[in-house]
Amino acid sequence: MTLAAEPATGPTVPAQTPGGDAVLRRQRVRESSARTYARSFPIVPVRANGMTVEGADGRRYLDCLSGAGTLALGHNHPVVLEAIRRTLDSGAPLHLLDLATAEKDDFTTALFESLPKEFAGQARVHFCGPAGTDAVEAALKLMQTATGRSGALAFTGAYHGMTAGALALTGNTAVKEPLPGGREVVRLPYPYAYRCPFGVGGETGADLAATYAERLLDDPSGGVVRPAAMILEAVQGEGGVVPAPDGWLREMRRITAERGIPLIVDEVQTGVGRTGAMWAVEHSGIVPDAMVLSKAIGGSLPLAVVVYREEYDGWRPGAHTGTFRGNTLAMAAGAATIRFVAAHGLAERAALVGARMAERLRALAGELPVIGDVRGRGLMLGVELVDPDAEPDACGARPAAPALAVRVREACLARGLIVELGGRYDAVLRLLPPLTITDEQVDAVLDRLADAIAAVAAGDAAGRSGASGEAAATASAGTR
DSSP, X not given: OOOOOOOSOSOSSOOOOHHHHHHHHHHHHHSOTTOOXXXXXXXXXXXXXXXXXXXXXXXXXXXSSHHHHTOTTOBTOHHHHHHHHHHHHHTOOXXXXXXXXXXXXXXXXXXXXXXXXXXXXXXXXXXXXXXXXHHHHHHHXXXXXXXXXXXXXXXXXXXXXXXXXXXXXXXXGGXXXXXXXXXXXXXXOOOOSTTOTTSOOHHHHHHHHHHHHHHHHHOTTSXXXXXXXXXXXXXXTTTTSEEOOHHHHHHHHHHHHHTTOOEEEXXXXXXXXXXXXXXXXXXXXXXXXXXXXXXXXXXXXXXXEEEEEXXXXXXOTTSSOXXXXXXXXXXXXXXXXXXXXXXXXXXXXXXXXXXXXXXXXXXXXXXXXXXXXXXXXXXXXXXXXXXXXXXXXXXXXXXXOHHHHHHHHHHXXXXXXXXXXXXXXGOEEEEOOOTTOOXXXXXXXXXXXXXXXXXXXXXXXXHHTTOOHHHHHHHTTTOO
């Protein structure tokens, strides 16, 4: 398939074939109003290969969403398809609850071989329901059982899922406000250099965040009952692609270890090479008590597990069950994916390619003041869009520009590029390309993204300068 850029002009929503239009109409009528990605990308994909998705309209798109990080190898990678076909042809049972199978044994072997050795050497795995939120629930329940305690420590900006316990840990208030109160969660500040919760930024902000957490836990009048666990992300994804400093992570490990608080690291989105290491904890060298894994470990199919230190294995038989723990096809695809990433050095390549992309994006920020910050790790990148005319805060950050971000996302789609938003106020463009992205595709992604941001920014500038409606429309052609 060609990687040539789509025309820079055209409607925000591509004209659909009659069949595509009908599918979209039926979706709007039949599906829940909670649908999200379908609103952002009103297209009907009919074929996909690697990073390229073809819609029912015949247009091709470069997919920088990758199933929200699920598709480590992109769409329909040959090694994944071969593993699925081999499993189907073998006659292996596709559903066996939690019974032992050769496919599960092979997946577990591949997974443990990929984990940090100090962790894997004393670990056990529990197969959960098919989504990452199920694994978060299981990890919390595991630690509550092991410690006899109920509360949890979580962080500002966190995202851990949509089921009740995981949602209580999540920082985004918009998805929590309609619901009754959840379990007891103490919210701690996550280091976010651009929008530092302490107004200082940099290493000083991270040091203050660690000091605050430690002193709060030790304060007899701080109101914090010793919790069952602390849960954190080494890079917050939905929270706006905010990487935790390695030193801060080491401090969280020290603080929890000294106080007998189990540390759970949510690697649902960061795992399998995404951040430039097989697992994000490897950057800091910390050894958690549990890791929550999903998305890429299933090779594009639903699979979620908790891996934890065996000393916490206090569950009785049947203490945490689920019908869809035995997804044979996902285990086969996942084992193939994990081994392919390791054998071909894709984590190391993610680090190099991500650094190259970040460098060009930072250079672009020097040209376009609507880009407030560029950050990330490996092939998990965020571009925060801001109001360039507003006054900066004490850290130099300007107010987020969510409406501008929506227009940039639309302009990207018009140019054949799929990117999604996240972070505070949904003003962060999130880039999650597959680890198999080629150099040619990197250039195409950056070219299309730069063109989209520049076009939307020019349209806004024309509007602010009092340009006529006709002139403003011309400046923002292809973005509305």
